[in-house]
Amino acid sequence: MVLVAMAALCLVVPAAAAAAAAQRNLIIVQGQLKRNPSPTPIAALASLEDAGLFAQFVVDNAAGSFVSLPAPLGIGTSGIWLGMASNNAIFVSNPGGTTSIIGNANDLGGIFLIDNTGSSMNPDQRLDQAIISSGARIANGQLVLPFDILGSLPPDVFISSLAFGRSQSTLLPNQPDLVTSLARPDFPSLLLAPGSQNFLQIQFRQGTATTDNELRALPAQSMRVSGLSFSIVPIDAAVPEPSSWAMLIAGFGLVGATARRRRLAAAA
Secondary structure, eight states: OOOOOOOOOBOOOSSSSSGGGSEEEEEEEEEEEOOOOOSSSOOOGGTTOEEEEEEEEETTOOOOEEEEOOOGGGEEEEEETTEEEEEEEEEEEEETEEEEEEEEETTTEEEEEEEEEEOOSOOTTTEEEEEEEEEEEEEEEEEESEEEEESSSOOTTEEEEEEEEEEEEEEEEESSSSSSSSOOOOHHHHSSTTOOEEEEEEEESSSSSSSHHHHHHSSSEEEEEEEEEEEEEEEOSSSOOOHHHHHHHHHHHHHHHHHHHHHHHHHH
């Protein structure tokens, strides 16, 4: 999967750069979901518009195995480190309840890198990216999904791709300090580097497929995170499982709903 540069989002980083020096880091992301325009919108996702989002990713800088990928547009280099990210989970809370998007055994935990590639829109433009990347795929005629979705969405709506990380586009010959090679990255440090254009984008599809062509033909709806902020916490102990976070987020939603009811009652 090759991603393209995405619009910069409002960014707050309440984390010290020193935090990224740890071997294992818990990355906590917050923001608000917004739908991108789509020629084939998925109606069920309207309920997630403006919903609050909480996500977690665990990155182990010492883990993973490298797989080289073709250079986009034949320029620069590209590859993915499989197994560097784990415990990937997203929780979306709105008045209708909580939707949990939890990585399962099919989530390969990849960190996707592009170094010094070109741009199809501007031959003088350089693109660099470092992204926690995961997506649906076809294997042996079966649709393999890396995330389980628990909540109010229809059962045939699934995550076709998820990308959280940093993208930087610069006019050549400037060399942005993002990715200087495809060597094992210190992903949290890349997120904290100056000039970040950090994003979290999720693409949903609806239906089922047995071939890549069928998968690409399914209705698709992308959602981005606005007001994106993240924290990086060094860890050397076990991280709470996504199911534990789901209970915590559900508790926050219940407290918020109770508070809203009390305000409405007082107003009456």
